[in-house]
Amino acid sequence: MSIKRAKISAVGHYLPEYRLTNFELEKMVDTNDEWIRTRTGISERRILKDPDKATAFMGAEAAKEALEEASVDPLEIDLVVLATVTPDYLFPATACLVQEMIGAKNAFAFDLSAACSGFLYALSTGASFIEAGNAKKVLVIGADKMSSILDYTDRNTCILFGDGAGAVILEESDDDTGIINSIHHTEGDTNCSLYQHAGGSLNPATAETVAARQHYITQDGRAVFKKATMGMADVSLEIMKKNNLTADDVDWLVPHQANLRIIEATANRMGVTSDKVMININKYGNTTAGTIPLCLYDWKNKLNKGDNLVLAAFGGGFTWGATYVKWSM
Numbered sequence: 001m002s003i004k005r006a007k008i009s010a011v012g013h014y015l016p017e018y019r020l021t022n023f024e025l026e027k028m029v030d031t032n033d034e035w036i037r038t039r040t041g042i043s044e045r046r047i048l049k050d051p052d053k054a055t056a057f058m059g060a061e062a063a064k065e066a067l068e069e070a071s072v073d074p075l076e077i078d079l080v081v082l083a084t085v086t087p088d089y090l091f092p093a094t095a096c097l098v099q100e101m102i103g104a105k106n107a108f109a110f111d112l113s114a115a116c117s118g119f120l121y122a123l124s125t126g127a128s129f130i131e132a133g134n135a136k137k138v139l140v141i142g143a144d145k146m147s148s149i150l151d152y153t154d155r156n157t158c159i160l161f162g163d164g165a166g167a168v169i170l171e172e173s174d175d176d177t178g179i180i181n182s183i184h185h186t187e188g189d190t191n192c193s194l195y196q197h198a199g200g201s202l203n204p205a206t207a208e209t210v211a212a213r214q215h216y217i218t219q220d221g222r223a224v225f226k227k228a229t230m231g232m233a234d235v236s237l238e239i240m241k242k243n244n245l246t247a248d249d250v251d252w253l254v255p256h257q258a259n260l261r262i263i264e265a266t267a268n269r270m271g272v273t274s275d276k277v278m279i280n281i282n283k284y285g286n287t288t289a290g291t292i293p294l295c296l297y298d299w300k301n302k303l304n305k306g307d308n309l310v311l312a313a314f315g316g317g318f319t320w321g322a323t324y325v326k327w328s329m
């Protein structure tokens, strides 16, 4: 029996118009453009200002663009998987709202929570449904409105993140291109290095949790930086080894965009030169589940059929992973 393989057949994106620059942040917290650029690589990030719009809206816009590019009718979609840590509501799932917004009436839909690794976990999940023959067309979306959980008085975190979304359509591949395989890892973050403390079932919202600013992200930047640098590089080497890829075989590294220094360390460990690394952190900051599909979108006109892509991410959880994709378009 031949093994089915999923391929990416279209990429869509959504970025809010508003650009929050480092210079604007200088007026909000004790920071400066030079520090942010040299320590993170970020110059500006996009912010969704409209209070009536959130993650579902951005995910739906990205999905609509992908559907249009692939000339796929929303009714053909069997499954919507949406990765996010900033769902519109704790429930129902944001994926259900997107399903309705885009008219994918025949699809079932669910969210997946794996922070900055969310898109890679979702990509593997969507691909598995196609490989098993349980779905023909799948929408995989990474979307986050990080500004909704950022404390704009905390310089440790508010400079890092932005809002945005990316989406891909997965279909069955009819050649040797597509999503070849993935490696995923998890290590429970018992030290609370990267957390949103309140709002869940352990610490439901109260006047006290709000007053203590516990509905915002907190991060021990240095601890996460160490873990992320090691984790992303290790798993990228692991996926190269699994597929017998040398640095020359890798056409593109598609890294999660958390910090330019983490990206450069990963590329160095892989032996991949900087011209083969997708970097847009300068423009968008860290959009959590959005970073990898937003890279694919920004670079899609430079990609050729058969190109070897290594997608790699590390995030809260801790979660991390890498996926080997042979580009299909």
Ligand code: UT7
Pocket (backbone or CB within 6 Å): 030, 031, 032, 035, 036, 039, 040, 116, 155, 156, 159, 220, 221, 222, 223, 224, 225, 228, 257, 258, 259, 262, 286, 314, 315, 316
């Ligand atoms: O995507 C999810 C995973 N997340 C990540 O991968 C993020 C990982 N962490 C990082 O990217 C980095 O740790 C940060 C960018 C968050 C911080 O960079 P760092 O080089 O690790 O800085 P640090 O935390 O060691 O802080 C160095 C100094 C400190 O001052 P002192 O103690 O040396 O006096 C901080 O208080 O920089 C100070 N600092 C700032 N200064 C100006 C921290 N944030 C800022 C700021 N502006 N925004």
